[in-house]
Amino acid sequence: MKINVGSADRVVRILVGALLLGAHFAGYIGAWGWLGVVPLMTGIFRICPAYLPFGISTCKTK
Template identity: 60%
Template sequence: MKSNVGGADKIARIVVGAVLIGLALTGVIGVWGWIGVVPLATGLFNFCPAYTLLGVNTCKLKK
């Protein structure tokens, strides 16, 4: 897997994922909060399958 998630995108994914999971654990939102696992995982692994399909890359290019 080639990294395609970087910078602010990575931080935003981790924060949003953690918040959604936290809200699901506390019961503020229902089971749908567990969808936060997806952005959390893509942020931690620096890879998003949807970005690959769409041809998007937010990582800085190595020179």
């Protein structure tokens, strides 16, 4: 698969994912915190399946 998540997008995804999971484990939010896995994984692997059908890419082109 082609990388389609750029640097700024990646940082935001990892932060949001980590915050959601952290809030869940700290007891601030319920099971909704597990949704943080999605942005965390898309940020780590730099591939967003939701971008693919639309041809969106936040990576800088060479």
